[in-house]
Amino acid sequence: MKSDVEIAQQATLAPISRIAADLGIDESEYEPYGRDKAKLSLTLLDRLKDRPNGKLVLVTAINPTPAGEGKTTMNVGLSMALNAIGKNAISALREPSLGPCFGLKGGAAGGGYSQVLPMEDINLHFTGDFNAIGAANNLLAAMLDNSLFRGNPLGIDPQRVVLRRVVDMNDRALRSVLIGLGRRTDGIPRQGGFEITVASEVMAILCLTSGIKDLKERLGRMVVAYTPDRDPVTATDLQAVGAMAMLLKDAIKPNLVQTVENTPAIIHGGPFANIAHGCNSALATRMALKLADYTVTEAGFGADLGAEKFLDIVCPSAGVAPDAVVLVATVHALKYNGGVPRAELSQENLVALDAGMANLEQHLENLDKYGVNTLVALNRFPDDTDAEIALVRERCARLGVQVVTAEVFEKGSRGGLEMARAVVEVCERPHHYHRLYSSELGLREKIETVAREIYRADAVNFSPRAQRQLENLTRLGFGSLPVCLAKTQYSFSDDPAKLGAPRGFEITVRQLVLRAGAGFVVALTGDILTMPGLPKVPAAVGMDIDEDGHITGLS
């Protein structure tokens, strides 16, 4: 089979003006970025506000494994297959980050014959959104340190600065730094650090906002530091909000592109799925719902992280709810969860598969708690045996859940027709979506609810630091916010080695981070890195561009 970049380069793109016109978008409602990308104006939402929403399909997955589940590929393939069976569908996706692209992962725009295009642009700078987010974050940081340097009129405790600078790169050497060294005029020395841009609260805000006015209010609420009395200092206090919002004037607009089969895709925003909510922007989803009969969106990592946050944070905030949830799994990943080493995943192993199904089942039970309608989509690999597929079907049938298989990576929409038809059916059933917890619960109780109901932890321990933070955040009036648990993506527990459906464990909350602008409180469990590092041989080493502009090594 051809490589991703070869398939992408050989695809015939439709002019983005035609993609837009086919969606009924007026020429005044988008701006072309090159011939193949466009930014959609927010006025589109005003014009279409009385049009009923289409159906919303959430694509989520079992806990990710090194084998790869292909969630984005399945999302893209599903949207193409829906179009192939005569429905109008739009794929709503997150924008990839440069860091993982040059690190381990390579590109992130789907794969094989289920990709979004132009994949080279989408994987690189795309329309500049992440750059704008980074600039807004770093302007705020520069203004904060300038305020410290200029006599500290806001009374910031330099030991209690919580805002970090960002860079869209995997750069472990920037995790923990001392800044402001040198001469007197080189600033006030203090401990600091960098996160990858997708971890910035500005990213989370952009992905949850409803427009410029709301964006400015959210940016203004960002708590960047505390005084010695633990009172918050905000972006409003630093008078940075207007300039930050100005930097984000184009980034706030969703990006229209297309798949290899010329079906429309809206790709916008890309917050982390542990320390943030991990979904494409609410504006992108809301726009897609007005433009198509089916919107296929996705949530990062497994359903314990991404779907939980989509259902508890995004849906209430954006005023949407999924008509169907597609839980993606692979036989390989299920066997891995059943204890098979990576090198042996190609061999049939019904015993391990049976054990690994516990992971999938717990996700299904969890999703049931939200009152949503779920089906399982197996991303079928060539070496999956019929006996293995039958075992998955049988186990799911016991829970009353349908299983479909899809081969969209190898076949595009042709490989997703069964999945598409099943999704259409599920969307016709009434759903009874509700959140897992009420906003009236305290922060501690909300964290405990997620840990108990979703992770199945026996108890939640709070470090002394986290306990002090719980008290202070409640004192400051932030107790009514939803919680955003940051946990390893590889396990339901906070230990990445505990695969399957672990029981008899406790989780420990080390620290709380207020995201007052985004509107949630992050609870950090285990060892969560907000700045990845490069592997021994970074993916960047294999990348190149020739004189004609042809790219190699981006997959």
Add this chain to the structure above:
Amino acid sequence: MKSDVEIAQQATLAPISRIAADLGIDESEYEPYGRDKAKLSLTLLDRLKDRPNGKLVLVTAINPTPAGEGKTTMNVGLSMALNAIGKNAISALREPSLGPCFGLKGGAAGGGYSQVLPMEDINLHFTGDFNAIGAANNLLAAMLDNSLFRGNPLGIDPQRVVLRRVVDMNDRALRSVLIGLGRRTDGIPRQGGFEITVASEVMAILCLTSGIKDLKERLGRMVVAYTPDRDPVTATDLQAVGAMAMLLKDAIKPNLVQTVENTPAIIHGGPFANIAHGCNSALATRMALKLADYTVTEAGFGADLGAEKFLDIVCPSAGVAPDAVVLVATVHALKYNGGVPRAELSQENLVALDAGMANLEQHLENLDKYGVNTLVALNRFPDDTDAEIALVRERCARLGVQVVTAEVFEKGSRGGLEMARAVVEVCERPHHYHRLYSSELGLREKIETVAREIYRADAVNFSPRAQRQLENLTRLGFGSLPVCLAKTQYSFSDDPAKLGAPRGFEITVRQLVLRAGAGFVVALTGDILTMPGLPKVPAAVGMDIDEDGHITGLS
């Protein structure tokens, strides 16, 4: 008079497709970025390679003062006035940096009725070029620190890393930092620092390159560190070149926009004018020369820095030479150079003006050494008196140099007709452009030549460190490169307080920095900051955007 942003918002832009069509650019030769910006394909240069070049006009200035000389405004006004008198002209300009925009300076896209548009976009992220440059630089830095962390196979001396990370922000707290702190897995601790993106060697390379192949060769030559034996380690050694070039695939393409009077402008690149060469990209200039009868370009800071580097570095590298040099001055700035405090510049003062003329005259004498044809353009302010203008004319007449006045800020092209006619005349005269020094001179002798001939220093002192570096760079075979002197822009000397035409001073070279990819050796004199800081009240504080996307505070 209206503010810059008001004038910009009230201007009627022509579709960028029409601007391109009027220049004879085929639809396949550009990509629209929004309705008002386009990226020009490098294939354009191939198609037009046999077309004769138009005339090249360099706009430079006396030493800048806090009063502001309006060099970019004069450049834009001149290009519009040339069009107004029936010539085809293109303005070639540098892209503004976000740092100064939010710091002291505000926007940098001309001013008044001589602006390039859309000024909000040009001043903010524009088409993402600076972001790509920053990402390429920072990917290289991350790969360097990753190499240190992964057993240091290249034998890099962590104390001899010369590559710095960059951010497009004025952020003094990042000038000097300790990185790689924290746990064992958080990298190798070492001293580091950040520069503003425009100071990156990647920026200088992009602005001097002739295409992708040359870009890759230049990137590969970048020296990022030395071994303990002072042997260079390059970007090629780190296997970063392909990925870096891939990141720059769009940034290498010049950007087409227009002025408030709908005349075309090509804005591309923006290297610092002291530690780099301070001119828009060679590709932009070369393209403009093929597309128009007159190309009006500019060089940063005063003629001692910007024009010197344009004539000694850019022209030989790009294979171009100016047909006319326009030296911009204001009566205010000349009086400031004659010792008048800023608050009194509006009052007529012929004695001070007479004294300050020494600055202008030295620039004229200097330019004469290059065999170019120069005229003086006074950017006329409302309170300049006729007697003052007459004095400038008389002093210049003694040197055989014509003086024209222009009021392009207030009147647009109508205020620049005299200037335009004079420029056309000068361009008809034969010029005898040549470099100041031969490449066969040693690095020390080249530095001494510039210091003696342009600055009029009595001698150049080299710090012990700079002497060791001179020897090592010569040993490594870099002695044939041109030199790029980094000096305060406010004085011919290395002391910003010495205005006018100082004599009887020596300059001290503290340090040399090899820019093997850009193809020059930087000599740092005095106190050169490559990372500016924010002022007490940053310009960002006054900026805002409303719900309809209207921007205020960007001037």
